[in-house]
Amino acid sequence: MSVLNSGHYILGEQGQKLEKAIAEVCHCHFGVGVANGTDALELAVWALDIGPGDEVITPSFTFAATAEAIVLRGAKPVFVDIDPSTFNINPDLIEKVITENTKAIMPVHLYGLPADMDPIVALAKKYYLKIIEDNAQAIGAVYKGRPTGSFGDLACISFYPTKNLAACGDAGMIVTNNADVSERLTRLRAHGMKKRYYHDELGVNSRLDELQAAILLTKLPYLAGWSERRRSLAKAYNRALGSIPWLKLPRNFDNVEHVWHQYTVVVEFDEKGPQSLLPASVLRDNIIQKLAQNGIGAMCYYPVPIHLQKAFAQFGYKKGDLPVTEFLADRVISLPMYPELEEKSIEKIAAVLNKIGQELTAVPSPSVSPVGVQF
Numbered sequence: 001m002s003v004l005n006s007g008h009y010i011l012g013e014q015g016q017k018l019e020k021a022i023a024e025v026c027h028c029h030f031g032v033g034v035a036n037g038t039d040a041l042e043l044a045v046w047a048l049d050i051g052p053g054d055e056v057i058t059p060s061f062t063f064a065a066t067a068e069a070i071v072l073r074g075a076k077p078v079f080v081d082i083d084p085s086t087f088n089i090n091p092d093l094i095e096k097v098i099t100e101n102t103k104a105i106m107p108v109h110l111y112g113l114p115a116d117m118d119p120i121v122a123l124a125k126k127y128y129l130k131i132i133e134d135n136a137q138a139i140g141a142v143y144k145g146r147p148t149g150s151f152g153d154l155a156c157i158s159f160y161p162t163k164n165l166a167a168c169g170d171a172g173m174i175v176t177n178n179a180d181v182s183e184r185l186t187r188l189r190a191h192g193m194k195k196r197y198y199h200d201e202l203g204v205n206s207r208l209d210e211l212q213a214a215i216l217l218t219k220l221p222y223l224a225g226w227s228e229r230r231r232s233l234a235k236a237y238n239r240a241l242g243s244i245p246w247l248k249l250p251r252n253f254d255n256v257e258h259v260w261h262q263y264t265v266v267v268e269f270d271e272k273g274p275q276s277l278l279p280a281s282v283l284r285d286n287i288i289q290k291l292a293q294n295g296i297g298a299m300c301y302y303p304v305p306i307h308l309q310k311a312f313a314q315f316g317y318k319k320g321d322l323p324v325t326e327f328l329a330d331r332v333i334s335l336p337m338y339p340e341l342e343e344k345s346i347e348k349i350a351a352v353l354n355k356i357g358q359e360l361t362a363v364p365s366p367s368v369s370p371v372g373v374q375f
Helices: 002-006 013-025 037-047 065-072 117-127 179-188 210-241 280-293 310-315 323-329 343-359
Strands: 030-034 055-059 076-080 102-105 130-134 154-158 172-176 193-195 263-267 332-335
Touching (some): 002 210, 013 030, 013 210, 030 037, 030 179, 037 065, 037 130, 037 154, 037 172, 037 179, 065 076, 076 310, 102 117, 117 130, 172 179, 280 332, 280 343
Parallel strands (some): 055 076, 055 102, 102 130, 130 154
Antiparallel strands (some): 263 332
């Protein structure tokens, strides 16, 4: 109500307070509020002068906005396969795709789990590359004592209503330790203006409004508690689902604090069972449908990898280019995960999944997947 009564709805005190607060969460000096997480990614690429002829290395197993931001600035996304145990970009595969045109690496902290940043930072230093962290799903996550968002030249955050820290509408932010980049971002988000009606360069209209900033400031003090609750629920899931042989559960990692934006399992049935007559993705979708019939909302994030999407066909990728990504995209299911979820609900989900497995005549899955990936 104080925002509504103030009459100041764009680029005001609430937004400035939120920029400072989110920067502190990410151990950065500067925050720049923007209209949404997708704009944050594109503006980050823009602020680093990445454009036509340049390449940015990124995973394909993520929401399209990650690569979309690269393409909309005229650059080329170079897709790298993922580590099957983390769902994040595999650092061991990055160096072999670096060329003279490579300008940046854009890792994604998918599902709330930090990417393996030490080798990524080392490669960036070795080849003089920039790092843009896609931190849309992992605000508050920690890698070896440092929060996600503190490793790159820039990091991008989404406050979409389903995120761990959620606005009541669209909102996003970019954090950085570079004062010059921060200043440029404040111009780019406001039509290239530093002073009103004086346009130093072309820009866009992408500003975080005061009402969303006030809502996020109100919710921010609860973020750490919500993250801890998510970790507790993930442990409850691991206990409840541990005896289901056809589900591969998320792994625990030392020196990492996962914030569990999603709790994602991998469906793996025996290749020789009756269910093998169905393609893996169809089987997975059938399981999601059966869960829905029992009042359980589950989703697949993301069923078609970016490199196989029609909108990215110009880059010439084909099926088989990223085998781990493609294997998992056919088999992942994200189960309900939010702080208010009750453990008795997790027990119900486990019971329903056990029943579904029996209906599908499930037997223990092999230790090696069809693409030779050890899980």
